[in-house]
Amino acid sequence: TDPIESGAKIAAGTKIKILATPDENYEIDEWLIDGTPIANTGLNFYYLSLSKDTNVKVTFRSTKPVEYVVTVDPVLPSAEAGTVQLFKKNGDAVESGKSVVTGTEMYVEVKPADKYELETLQVNDKTIKVGDENLVNLSDGGYKYVFTVTGVTTIQATFKQGGAVEQLSANPIVAYVTNGGTRLEIVGATEGVDIRLYDYTGQLLLSSTEHALDISALPAGSYIVLVGNYTTRIVK
Structure with a gap:
């Protein structure tokens, strides 16, 4: 008709x-x-x-499946500390920043480099520490964490140097907060060495070669300080 x-x-x-x-x-x-x-x-x-x-x-x-980006942020304190890799449940590698269909089961493998060990694995707002029952130990010294994609996902690993207690006592570098919490001072570092300050999400907040930094604009809390290849923590 x-x-x-x-x-x-x-x-x-x-x-x-x-x-x-x-x-x-x-x-x-x-x-x-x-x-x-x-x-x-x-x-x-x-x-x-x-x-x-x-x-x-x-x-x-x-009818198109909803997809979300899964991203691996740079590791802390530096790229030399270890690697973080994404995989689908079947073992297929997934590049950081790629979109994945919601409901996809994935896992992340974290491998500390020589002389480093994993401190925390951050998956969005969830912090997984070494010893967590959901963080599986691998035979090669790495770790595996399984998750399901339900939204935009960001992953970051924070490493620390092995034997950190002995290193802290022997290393002449000291980072401390002065002037009522407004100034970060570094003592014992080589002149001209890079000094970087990170928050615990991995965001770089300050970078300088000066041994005294103005941190008055930063909120109270804990921060990671990288002085060359030496890592320590401060509390403002």
């Missing part, structure tokens, strides 16, 4: 067929007759006998 234009006048009692054709990656979500939802049979057409002026509306929904 010939198509009927929207707004056309049709004789009362006429039975018409309304056809709705979704575009690719879409399906019919709802039929509404004069604003009232009717049962969705899954078909792309609906028969209607006209008895009055009638408004027909069809809504569509996407």
